Amino acid sequence: MRIAQISDFHFTRLSWNPFRLFSKRILGYINWLTARHNVFSEEILEPLPALLKELEVDLLLLGGDFSTTALPQEFEVAARFVKKISIPWTAIPGNHDVYTYRSYRNKIFYRYFKNKREPIEHPADFFTLAEHQIEVKRLDGTYWLISLDVARATNLYSSRGHFSEKLEERLHEVLSLIPSESSILILSHYPFFQTDVFRHTLKGGEKIEAILKKDPRIKIFLHGHTHRNTIADLQPSGFPLILDSGSCTQTDRASWNLIDLNSEGCRVENYRWKQGWKLSRTEAISWTR
Ligand SMILES: [Fe+2]
Ligand SMILES: [Fe+2]
Numbered sequence: 001m002r003i004a005q006i007s008d009f010h011f012t013r014l015s016w017n018p019f020r021l022f023s024k025r026i027l028g029y030i031n032w033l034t035a036r037h038n039v040f041s042e043e044i045l046e047p048l049p050a051l052l053k054e055l056e057v058d059l060l061l062l063g064g065d066f067s068t069t070a071l072p073q074e075f076e077v078a079a080r081f082v083k084k085i086s087i088p089w090t091a092i093p094g095n096h097d098v099y100t101y102r103s104y105r106n107k108i109f110y111r112y113f114k115n116k117r118e119p120i121e122h123p124a125d126f127f128t129l130a131e132h133q134i135e136v137k138r139l140d141g142t143y144w145l146i147s148l149d150v151a152r153a154t155n156l157y158s159s160r161g162h163f164s165e166k167l168e169e170r171l172h173e174v175l176s177l178i179p180s181e182s183s184i185l186i187l188s189h190y191p192f193f194q195t196d197v198f199r200h201t202l203k204g205g206e207k208i209e210a211i212l213k214k215d216p217r218i219k220i221f222l223h224g225h226t227h228r229n230t231i232a233d234l235q236p237s238g239f240p241l242i243l244d245s246g247s248c249t250q251t252d253r254a255s256w257n258l259i260d261l262n263s264e265g266c267r268v269e270n271y272r273w274k275q276g277w278k279l280s281r282t283e284a285i286s287w288t289r
Pocket of ligand 2: 189225
């Protein structure tokens with residue numbers, strides 16, 4: 001099964017509606033106009049739909065931060081882009097998709113990115129991201145995908161996510177429902193480890209870390225948010241393979257990952273933007289835990 005991991009689009013549309021500006025959004029605009037608008041490019045996404053089709057990708061994992069300030073116009077353009085790809089997808093929100101308390105409360109993200117539900121055939125199929133912040137999808141062979149929504153609206157100074165106690169409970173429940181011989185992928189916007197800037201990190205990340213270490217069925221932990229591509233096989237340290245897609249629109253280091261799953265492990269290819277999407281690195285990984 002071939003999966004593409006793509007994240008951190010940061011589609012941006014400005015709205016001068018005073019009601020929309022009277023929020024954290026004004027900070028997002030100032031940040032965009034002064035620092036970020038030269039950094040991201042929507043144009044480099046244009047060749048992607050054809051390339052993903054040519055590569056015969058079976059499933060897209062869309063890792064969040066579709067928008068910049070959770071504005072409906074931004075989600076509309078993001079949804080239009082995803083529609084162009086015409087490959088089944090699973091999407092999770094990032095912190096920018098719940099940028100204001102209002103967008104978080106009203107679950108604006110889920111109006112545009114509701115994952116397609118399979119008929120309920122297994123107790124784990126009951127959970128939905130919008131309602132339970134966790135969702136399960138059966139993939140080919142013995143593989144299962146668990147998607148997490150850890151994005152929370154925050155104050156002006158923070159972009160922290162939250163792996164809450166409730167979500168921890170649900171993740172334990174879901175893991176107990178998945179057969180013991182399975183291999184599991186976990187998709188989260190945030191990494192679980194604490195990165196250099198505390199106010200960008202995941203509250204409760206250490207709880208995910210403990211779960212990953214304890215459950216050898218979890219083979220891959222996929223995330224975005226850092227805008228730094230990573231392929232890190234941490235199996236020798238008792239963790240899964242860690243895949244960070246990087247941002248697909250940040251021009252100086254735009255990237256995404258292609259993952260071929262097989263029964264013994266996987267092959268990961270990293271694509272980078274260098275006046276076109278170019279294959280930059282390939283890693284073959286065998287499951288050893
Ligand atoms: Fe991002
Ligand atoms: Fe993010």
